[in-house]
Amino acid sequence: MANLKSTLPLSASPTLVFKHSKENIEGLVQHISSTNDIEYTQDPSSCFSKSKTSHSFAAPHETPTVVFCPKTTAEVASIVSACHERNVAITSFGGGTSLGGALAATRGGICIDFKYMDNIIKLNEDDLDVVVQPNIGWVELNAFLDKKGLFFPPDPAPGAKIGGMIAMGCSGTNAYRYGTMKDWVISLTIVLADGTIVKTRNRPRKSSAGYDLTNLIVGSEGTLALVTEAVLKVTSLPQNLHVGMAVFPDLQKGVDVAVKILKSGHLLEAIEMTDTGCIRALNHSGLSKQKFEVLPSLFLKFAGSKQNVAEQIQFVSQLCTAQGAKSFDASGDKERVDVLWGARKALGNAIVTMKKSPDDIFAHTDAAVPISQLAKLVGESERIVAETGKDWFVCNVAHAGDGNAHTGVVCPKEEKGEAEKILAKIQKLALELDGTITGEHGVGLKLRDLLTEEVGEAGVDAMRRIKFALDPKGLLNPDKVVRLDVNIYE
Amino acid sequence: MANLKSTLPLSASPTLVFKHSKENIEGLVQHISSTNDIEYTQDPSSCFSKSKTSHSFAAPHETPTVVFCPKTTAEVASIVSACHERNVAITSFGGGTSLGGALAATRGGICIDFKYMDNIIKLNEDDLDVVVQPNIGWVELNAFLDKKGLFFPPDPAPGAKIGGMIAMGCSGTNAYRYGTMKDWVISLTIVLADGTIVKTRNRPRKSSAGYDLTNLIVGSEGTLALVTEAVLKVTSLPQNLHVGMAVFPDLQKGVDVAVKILKSGHLLEAIEMTDTGCIRALNHSGLSKQKFEVLPSLFLKFAGSKQNVAEQIQFVSQLCTAQGAKSFDASGDKERVDVLWGARKALGNAIVTMKKSPDDIFAHTDAAVPISQLAKLVGESERIVAETGKDWFVCNVAHAGDGNAHTGVVCPKEEKGEAEKILAKIQKLALELDGTITGEHGVGLKLRDLLTEEVGEAGVDAMRRIKFALDPKGLLNPDKVVRLDVNIYE
Known part of the structure; x- marks a missing residue:
């Protein structure tokens, strides 16, 4: 039956x-x-x-x-x-x-x-969309769009390709302002498990035509279909880019500022948060020209018309002062933009320099919580790692605008299992705080x-x-996202 | 097998x-x-x-x-x-x-x-989300949010409830700026066809945790599950509301202005377009205090900081002049805002006043196309209806910011079948223009x-x-979206 x-x-x-x-x-x-x-x-x-x-x-x-x-x-x-x-x-x-x-x-x-499927097929400038094959990288796509004054916001690891970004439903530092991959995919051409080809939609910006196959595939990690073509939204390139940095005596004050920015109606480009561990790693790595004060910090990005940017910066500056920030500075000077945002982007590599031995491993979480819970998540994460009594390097970097925090630890290879257990504790804490175990990296096997x-x-x-x-035979990327049989694969 | x-x-x-x-x-x-x-x-x-x-x-x-x-x-x-x-x-x-x-x-x-399930369960102000039961209306929800300086953007027919809005994946005049229901639902509590209760997600703003059950249900028209609770995003109430009206000698010029606004990076609140039929209906209805010039028009809404609104209006004003608009005016005066946006909102009722007999019917399309194709869709729609040689009233109103156009006809009851055939032609034209048969109303039976x-x-x-x-037994809202058996239900 x-x-x-x-x-x-x-x-x-x-x-x-x-x-x-x-x-x-x-x-x-x-x-x-x-x-x-x-x-x-x-x-x-x-x-x-x-x-x-x-x-x-x-x-x-x-x-x-x-x-x-x-x-x-x-x-x-x-x-x-x-x-x-x-x-x-x-x-x-x-x-x-x-x-x-x-x-x-x-x-x-x-x-x-x-x-071999890495072509940009067609840019529809007036419709603000672009048709691409899955293996174009977001970096390469943006290099192409930049010449047209256009921009594709999702910004995960630099080597990531659009196909994988669709598979994982990824995001990056631009997600608070621009949303995740889900918000930038209009339509997909997919191959189902039996070889059936489906185009999920045409090119209109919105549609209520049947079940949302597009978003079912985005984030399905290659387990439901293979993506062979995508229509992506693009937007106009941000103008008058400015960066800002605010330094706080404690993390909660930084989160308070982020919450107040979100509620203000001011739309910044990015609101990134780093704890003292991150700053130590940056300073230690030598990857940034600047040495930063070892305190929790917000890295901010502003864009818009000159007036608009000036207003945003004034608003954030006053807010930081009112919330007890130790300092706030902002600049549109290209060199300063490159130094400050370069430091934020160098963070991943900076953390790796905290390895005491080349064999040490770097493991991390990808929890996301409602933003009001972000300070608690990060604070408790630090406590949970400290409780181990281990001399691991630990740090937290958060996409504060959307409550997504990565707790990273650097530890000896032999302690990998233990580290993963600790990180799982932090992910469970995120669930208790009404959050998710993965904000942007996906489920995979792990x-x-x-x-x-x-x-x-x-x-x-x-x-x-x-x-x-x-996929009745379970052939597409088996064992990812959900277990498929009782012969558990570990 | x-x-x-x-x-x-x-x-x-x-x-x-x-x-x-x-x-x-x-x-x-x-x-x-x-x-x-x-x-x-x-x-x-x-x-x-x-x-x-x-x-x-x-x-x-x-x-x-x-x-x-x-x-x-x-x-x-x-x-x-x-x-x-x-x-x-x-x-x-x-x-x-x-x-x-x-x-x-x-x-x-x-x-x-x-x-009886019409309660607002919890507003999480700092997280900019609200937990609601399905039968709260968007109008009532906004009345509640307004007191907190907050706002829920999707704005379909005034009587619509959140549950139905989720079912249809609806939108409205705010969709160009704020997106559709898909963009405003964080998580759903659903009852599947066999009575299983599933909560699709917790409350973080973003998640890559498994298949996107939330967006599979949004727009599924009650055929996959019943929604019993929803976590919705909210945003801050727009400030310094201004409206504008631009009048054009022909529709294409209006679309050109809309495209250039979209590409400019200026984010208006709404870009709505009406053809001469709409204006005639408005003038005929007496539902607006103002009599409008019978020409294609853009109804625009602006919000933001004072500076920002001033910049937007200046930009649009210059654009309209450059594109050959006959006139453009904008105002933040409350009475003018109410008159102009009230006219746009009264359009549905105004069209009904074009009935020659109380038995006449009002039928309409819901096509959406890439915006570059909007003028063609509307122009061809007028031609297709004119070709019938019928003395029907016809008009086109478009959510120009996202390429969604409703062609409406008012005709005698006896000609309903014929009218529906004509409207189907227009919907097919939308498909030829790389668009959709339904931008926001859903598939239903029709x-x-x-x-x-x-x-x-x-x-x-x-x-x-x-x-x-x-739903293996086909029990949930059967026959909607897709046909379920060969004994075709008509």
Whole structure:
């Protein structure tokens, strides 16, 4: 009898059948190469060696056997269709910057490397949208748009590609002002698990035409469909860029200023917060020309008309004084902008310089909470790490405008397990504060069990129901986001 | 054998079994009233008589047999669970302002009237969010928020309730500046078709935690789940409200101004466009104190700091002159704001006054196109209606900032079928212009076949796959958005 429930518990999941025998994979390669002219390699390091993130590729048995490099949506569909026919698992590769194990080929199978699908197809200037292939990077896209006075706001790690950014529903320092990927994708061309091609929408700015397939795919981490083309919104380039820095005696005062800016109606470009750990790392790294005072700080960005920027800066300056800031300064001088925002952008690399040994690891959270809870999250995070009594380096950097905080620790490799347990505690704290375990990095393999604590068994079971509805054989990036079978993959 | 495809064509849909015998419904009522203290009535007009829209309730056989009026999520879940057990179809009722047949109980069954679930549960001022039950209206919500200096932007028909607004993914005149419902819903508490309760997210502003159940439900028109609670974003109340009106010799010049405003980086509050038909209706209706020149016009709204508003107005004024506007004026005088925006808001009622006979009907489209195509859509719409040679009243009003245009016709009742065919032509034209058949009203019963032209058979089949995954018996608001069985319901 068919399951007539609305959810699918793990215990009721269908048995997964992957056919990854040498024979079946060779047959697949032969079939694909005889019907298409698609480049492929049996050396997975061809793409994975480009990956810069430690989490992105796991143990040796998690290696795909073949990597295909298609050039068109039709070619992707033909590969996926053949894999569906033969029960072969599919992972995909773009910029290789994802975290949390999103790229691990847990079941083996094949990988689709999107490296040849990196074109900007069409810019529609009057409509403020651009049609792109998945492997264009946001940095490259912005270099192109900049010449037209346009701008695509989501700004994760510099190597990230649009396809992966869609997969993870990512954001970055511009998200408070401009929103996340969800807010910048108009339409997607996708290939479903059986090779069916769907275009989720046309190009209007808004639509109420049926279920929102676009946003179902954004953030689905390659588990529901592969994205082969996207229509993205773009906006006009911010004018009169200014930066500001406010230094506070304690973190709560900084959060108070951020809350008051949000409620004021003034729309800044970015409101980033760093704790003393971050400042220590910056000063220690030598990556910034400036030495900063070791206190909690807000890094602010302003743009708009000259008058508007002047008003914003005056407002924030007065606010900082009223809230007991130790100092506030702002500038539109290009060198100052580069130094200050450069320091904020260098933070990730600066933290890595806090390793005492080259083998030390850097692990971090991605919690987001309602902004009123941000100071509590960060304060408690510091306390939770301190309680371990470990001599780890710890720091907190927050996208304060949207309550997203990364607690980072640098610790010896041997203490990785312990560090991850501590970070999980902080993520659970975020849940207690009505927040999320992941504001922008995604679930991957790492956060699946915490996801159950966030949306409940019923929520995860509803997600699993959707996964198996669109991918009944469980072939697309298996084991990510939700567990697929009781033979738990760890 | 299970269907291992990613989509579900109509021909492969399961057979629907509704058990609406008098006996089964009476048993249901008895079960629910014996285990809960839930008010119910067997007179469906108790709620439907409140409905103000002609499309919202269809033929007599499309009447639910019983209307339940629950007060809590748990009560809704108990009703839905009992209906699932007994194969009884469920429609729901909120403000009764939906269009396109969204409320028609095509299969009979029961209705859930949310009238007792109209509370504001909690305002989180510092987090700029508010927790509400589904039957609070956006007008009432804004009356409450206004006292706190806050504001909830989506502004459809005045009687609309939050639950229905979520169901339809609606918007209104504020959407260009603030986005649609999708942009203002943080999290939902939903009851799935088998009575399972899911909370889609906590309260952080952003999240990458698993599939986006929230946005899957927004715009799903009550077919995937019932919404029993919502966390909504709010923002600060616009300051220094000014309005402006620009009059153009032709429509294209007005669109050109709108495009240039969008690309300028200036963020106005609203950019609405009316053609000569609208102006004639306004003048004819006597609903506005002002008589307007019968030419295509932009109605503009500005807000922000005084300086900012002055800059915006200066920019638009110069732009209008450069683009050949016949006139432009702007004012922050409260009376002028009320007269001008009141005229824009009175437009719907003004058009109704163009009826030559009280029996005449008013029918309209809801197409949205990339803004560069807006003048073409409106111009061609006028031509398509003129071609009929009918002496119908026709007009076009557009949310120009996001390319959403409503072509309205007033015609004799007997010509309703013909009018609908003409409007369908305009909607198809919108598709040719890379647009959508519905920017903000939803699919309902009316637009199901055009939806196939918009997202293709594969897109609709993927949506049907999701429908049956979450609602395997097809009980929730059946026949809306996608067809459920080959015994086509018309």
